[in-house]
Amino acid sequence: MSERHPRKRAAFEPVAAPVARNPAMRRPAATVAGGVLVLLRAASGILWGLTVVFPLPSWMQTVAGAADGSGADPTFTLSDLGLDGAVFFGILGVITLVQAVFGILLLRGSNVARVIVMLVSTLSIITAFAGWWELGQEITVGTTLVTVSLDILVLLALSSRDAAAYARRNEKV
Amino acid sequence: MGRLLDGFFFVFAGLAAVWLAYLSFTQTFTLGWAGIIMAIVFWGLLAYLVLPRLHRILTAIYVPDYFMGRTRTSDGLLGDPVNLAFQGERAQIEAVMAAAGWIPADPVGLGSSWRIVTSTLRRRSYPTAPVSPLFLFGRMQDLAYQQEVAGSPAQRHHVRLWRCPDGWLLPGGRRVDWLAAGTFDRAVGLSLFTLQVTHRIDADTDIERDHIVATVRDLPGVEVDVIRDFSTGYHARNGGGDSITTDGDLPILDVRGVRAAADAGAADAGTEGRP
Numbered sequence: 001m002s003e004r005h006p007r008k009r010a011a012f013e014p015v016a017a018p019v020a021r022n023p024a025m026r027r028p029a030a031t032v033a034g035g036v037l038v039l040l041r042a043a044s045g046i047l048w049g050l051t052v053v054f055p056l057p058s059w060m061q062t063v064a065g066a067a068d069g070s071g072a073d074p075t076f077t078l079s080d081l082g083l084d085g086a087v088f089f090g091i092l093g094v095i096t097l098v099q100a101v102f103g104i105l106l107l108r109g110s111n112v113a114r115v116i117v118m119l120v121s122t123l124s125i126i127t128a129f130a131g132w133w134e135l136g137q138e139i140t141v142g143t144t145l146v147t148v149s150l151d152i153l154v155l156l157a158l159s160s161r162d163a164a165a166y167a168r169r170n171e172k173v
Numbered sequence: 174m175g176r177l178l179d180g181f182f183f184v185f186a187g188l189a190a191v192w193l194a195y196l197s198f199t200q201t202f203t204l205g206w207a208g209i210i211m212a213i214v215f216w217g218l219l220a221y222l223v224l225p226r227l228h229r230i231l232t233a234i235y236v237p238d239y240f241m242g243r244t245r246t247s248d249g250l251l252g253d254p255v256n257l258a259f260q261g262e263r264a265q266i267e268a269v270m271a272a273a274g275w276i277p278a279d280p281v282g283l284g285s286s287w288r289i290v291t292s293t294l295r296r297r298s299y300p301t302a303p304v305s306p307l308f309l310f311g312r313m314q315d316l317a318y319q320q321e322v323a324g325s326p327a328q329r330h331h332v333r334l335w336r337c338p339d340g341w342l343l344p345g346g347r348r349v350d351w352l353a354a355g356t357f358d359r360a361v362g363l364s365l366f367t368l369q370v371t372h373r374i375d376a377d378t379d380i381e382r383d384h385i386v387a388t389v390r391d392l393p394g395v396e397v398d399v400i401r402d403f404s405t406g407y408h409a410r411n412g413g414g415d416s417i418t419t420d421g422d423l424p425i426l427d428v429r430g431v432r433a434a435a436d437a438g439a440a441d442a443g444t445e446g447r448p
Contacts, residue, residue, distance in 0.1 A: 029283070111175075115175075115178060118182045122182065122185060125189050129189075129192065139196055140200060140203070141200055141204065141211075145196060145197075145200065148193065148196070149193055149197075151189075152186070152189045152190055152192075152193045153222075155182065155185070155186040155189060156186045156187075156189075156190055156222055156226065158182075159179070159182040159183045159185075159186040160183075161183075161229075164179050164183075168175075
């Protein structure tokens with residue numbers, strides 16, 4: 001036996017990404033998928049807002065409603081909300097803007113944005129699951145399946161090893 | 174703290190994906206003809222998101238992360254066997270492989286992935302088709318070469334190479350510069366473990382190993398040495414669930430006597446005169 005090797009590697013790996021500092025890393029597909037899905041949600045919010053004000057073809061309202069998570073009734077209009085138009089668009093605008101900003105931050109590889117979006121998605125998934133399991137709310141294509149899918153896909157993409165490594169590419173090990 | 178959170182989200186997303194697959198599965202039976210589309214969506218979710226994530230979580234627990242003569246897939250499953258080694262610099266290996274008629278594989282990307290699918294379906298030649306990533310020393314392959322058979326990416330010889338970490342020794346104490354895994358893709362099929370569309374490999378990996386050795390052994394400057402019974406001969410399965418058998422020998426291709434194109438003339442004194 002020669003002298004013992006001073007630094008043996010651990011023989012098991014962590015479940016999450018083993019982080020290696022790599023500022024030159026190319027943006028992985030998982031990060032692009034996560035960012036684009038969040039941007040799509042922002043876009044669907046705008047579309048839904050437009051359907052409330054302008055009468056769009058009903059198929060487009062259904063798509064927008066399903067994608068936005070409201071499962072909006074196609075005949076839903078501004079007066080149903082009991083809100084002033086300015087307030088409605090103010091709220092919708094802020095939500096859409098926040099989503100768009102987070103989508104862009106994700107594409108730029110921000111780890112803080114990644115963790116916040118994952119937290120929000122997790123809460124949303126838990127809420128949907130609790131309603132489905134405890135209250136028997138149906139989750140179908142016609143109701144909230146598209147929203148739940150989007151949340152889960154965003155979470156899968158952003159929690160992947162590639163996305164984590166990219167978001168942490170500038171961290172010191 | 175951040176790592177812990179990452180681990181939590183990684184596992185939670187896996188569980189959520191299982192639930193999503195279940196939901197889409199139940200939708201398959203309620204939508205009539207559109208159910209066929211939902212069935213495809215269900216397969217896509219299962220094969221490309223749910224099962225890879227579950228394998229990733231489980232293999233992190235049960236597959237030891239030390240060298241055991243096997244590569245690993247991106248999902249952590251045991252992949253193709255390590256059945257070749259090289260001595261020499263990268264430029265020398267590139268020169269030898271080029272001279273032996275091996276073609277470097279394109280990096281995996283959206284464009285190259287799309288092209289391998291379309292050229293396989295239309296039976297068109299794609300000599301620089303990408304190869305899937307396999308991992309050794311926790312790293313994707315550094316080099317990948319292939320030889321197309323019968324003018325279609327469905328069947329091909331291919332070999333992946335990894336540079337060994339500095340100071341790393343083979344079990345038994347021998348030093349090599351590179352390790353490689355060569356297998357023959359015989360057809361396109363579904364992976365047993367993830368249900369993904371993938372290449373099925375020929376079970377007798379020794380034939381492909383010996384083919385690679387045969388293509389380069391007569392080139393000037395190449396020496397071949399073999400570690401007999403480097404691993405015990407074994408039967409197993411690779412990352413796609415295909416059977417593999419090997420006698421356990423590890424040929425070592427010494428290309429240090431080769432003059433690489435890049436440094437030809439510059440490093441004559443260092444490489445020539447070697448036995």
